Amino acid sequence: MPAATMRRRIAHLDMDAFYASVELLRYPQLKGLPVVIGGGRRSEDEAFKGAQADRPLNKIPVAAFPLLQGYTGRGVITTATYAARQFGVGSAMGLMKAAKLCPQAILLPVDFTEIRRYSNAFKAIIGDIAPLMENRGIDEVFIDFTAVPGGQREGGRVLARLIQKSIFDATGLTCSVGVAPNKLLAKMASEFNKPNGIAIVFEEDLHSKIWPLACRKINGIGPKADEKLQSFGIHTIGELAQKDIDWLIDHFGQKTGAWLFEAAHGQDERPVVLSSEPVSISRETTFERDLHAVRDKAELGAIFTQLCEQVADDLARKGYVGKTVGIKLRYDDFKSVTRDHTLPNHTGDAQTIRKIAGLCLKRVPLSQRLRLLGVRVGSLMKAEEHAEFMKNEPVALINKAQEATDSIALEWQLF
């Protein structure tokens, strides 16, 4: 097909209840039952695994699985099976709350190794069929159908079906696909016929298929923006589209206002990109109980050091060094604060990160109990490029930067 007659066709593919579906493949005896995935760090999980270690996974009796009932911890739901969702439980809900709504649900821990394996598998299948694919997390991708053979047929439906079938045949997993002129509309469309559905949207469908939807359905409009829109009496995308751009800019700012206007009119020119460089790498953890900086100093210090080591490991494994070291903490009232410090030179060293993060911690009030501590490294640079750069940099400058870092680190004492 000549390029001139090709219409831009962008697909958004979303795996159906991904984590839960992967678990159901391993434990087919749980099919049709309410199952909730999430939590982690529970002694029951270990006890369960230990007790079932000598049995094939699909032979473990249903009665042996741990139930949500009696859960006491700070975990949240990652995914729930459709059977569990009927009880009103869903992603991001606290497990304690879910236990009240559906105590009979089976609670499984997240098995990241297995999830990652399936994620790589379904993405490889897509990549073989349509190479211009953009990762959007573990269970979602955008795919540019425009120039792919079959990508234009029935507005993309033929290719979407082929991809769905290929993924199902290889993994046993289902997904939902939306195909539209751009990412914004494709993302909305993939939700239309969940699970295992396909939805095709054209420019001319804007009034009938998009405008009746709630503003919240636009990827990028969250609870806050929605609340503000509601306060102006704007509930649907159609109502948003009736506002003129100057009014939106006046009330939402230059950038957001202009974006809202475009989104409401189904406009989005963002390209599908194969890969992008990370901006920051971080680790954080919520404690099993709130900790006090003074009374639980030893415990907190050990966790802090471990987080720094994990970040350093992640940096090394992914091949990056960073210049900005930051911490995040969350108090028992859920308020968060961050502090960061930019070094004169890049680093990936656990001890340097630990010392700079320790200095950041000293700049924060610590009288209140903490529920979370995190460590982040930003202003990243590829480790190889950094090494190359350092080779060409005069030795005197390198030493000067190193001395500056060391002198900052020397002040380290509290943690």
Add this chain to the structure above:
DNA sequence: TCTGGGGTCCTAGGACCC
């Protein structure tokens, strides 16, 4: 019984330089 972990992007003010 509150609310995980890993990210990105935007805003806004201040420092500093030209």
Add this chain to the structure above:
DNA sequence: TCTGGGGTCCTAGGACCC
């Protein structure tokens, strides 16, 4: 002595997403 902008970097917080 006063008064400008513009550009960039740094820091803190917050919205949002998966």
